[in-house]
Amino acid sequence: MLWFAEMISYVLIVLGSFFYVVGAIGIYRMPDVFTRMHAAGISDTAGAGLLLTGMMLFAVSTNVSIFVIVKLAIILGVILFTSPIATHALAQAALHAGLEPILANKKVMIGPGAHAEPVKTPRKAAPKKSAKKRAKPSSAKRASKPSPRKRRTRS
Amino acid sequence: MILAAATIAVLLALTFGVIRALRGPTVFDRVLAANAIGTGAIMLLALLGFLTGRPEFLDIGILYALLNIIGTLAVLKFFRHGDLSHPGGEEPEGS
Numbered sequence: 001m002l003w004f005a006e007m008i009s010y011v012l013i014v015l016g017s018f019f020y021v022v023g024a025i026g027i028y029r030m031p032d033v034f035t036r037m038h039a040a041g042i043s044d045t046a047g048a049g050l051l052l053t054g055m056m057l058f059a060v061s062t063n064v065s066i067f068v069i070v071k072l073a074i075i076l077g078v079i080l081f082t083s084p085i086a087t088h089a090l091a092q093a094a095l096h097a098g099l100e101p102i103l104a105n106k107k108v109m110i111g112p113g114a115h116a117e118p119v120k121t122p123r124k125a126a127p128k129k130s131a132k133k134r135a136k137p138s139s140a141k142r143a144s145k146p147s148p149r150k151r152r153t154r155s
Numbered sequence: 156m157i158l159a160a161a162t163i164a165v166l167l168a169l170t171f172g173v174i175r176a177l178r179g180p181t182v183f184d185r186v187l188a189a190n191a192i193g194t195g196a197i198m199l200l201a202l203l204g205f206l207t208g209r210p211e212f213l214d215i216g217i218l219y220a221l222l223n224i225i226g227t228l229a230v231l232k233f234f235r236h237g238d239l240s241h242p243g244g245e246e247p248e249g250s
């Protein structure tokens with residue numbers, strides 16, 4: 001029975017490490033704050049959940065005290081409750097600061113000014129530029145967009 | 156052995172988080188990376204506790220989990236209102 005719990009715990013720990021690394025790679029490579037939040041959610045739920053569950057089964061198989069399992073369950077519960085709160089606050093603050101998510105359909109607007117008139121942006125090559133250029137924090141900085149573009153064409 | 160491999164995986168994830176925290180174009184990227192680094196520190200503490208046979212490290216992990224959310228919310232409130240003692244609530248337009 002104990003060896004069975006140990007085998008299951010090994011499988012869970014390997015799966016959890018995989019999901020954790022996948023989420024971290026997503027945090028590094030995603031183009032936008034909001035997509036990075038999505039990647040952070042992977043490592044906070046799947047990665048941490050599988051790792052902690054695997055460690056609970058490992059603690060069962062090694063006959064340590066029962067409080068170790070209780071502490072692991074407490075950590076898992078705290079992470080599962082606080083990670084959505086942090087993500088929600090982060091998304092709300094980012095939208096409030098004027099960051100706009102990269103959208104495929106430019107007419108859909110999200111955020112505090114959602115019911116205002118949609119911004120008319122030229123269709124051609126707009127997605128590529130917005131994907132390359134990370135979203136600027138304020139509209140005042142957005143006004144100074146053309147200067148790096150000139151520099152890029154010179155070089 | 157498996158625990159050592161999981162520790163190396165968590166260290167790799169922490170490296171990616173540190174790179175994002177250093178390179179993040181906005182402050183929200185840095186806050187997100189700090190949150191991810193905090194979760195990674197909890198995982199690292201738990202794994203190291205099992206690896207060295209001292210599961211008492213889990214107490215420090217609980218403490219880190221409680222500090223992580225408070226720190227994230229405090230930084231976000233500071234960058235939204237510019238003041239930690241701001242009462243919050245609805246803001247006047249255009250601020």
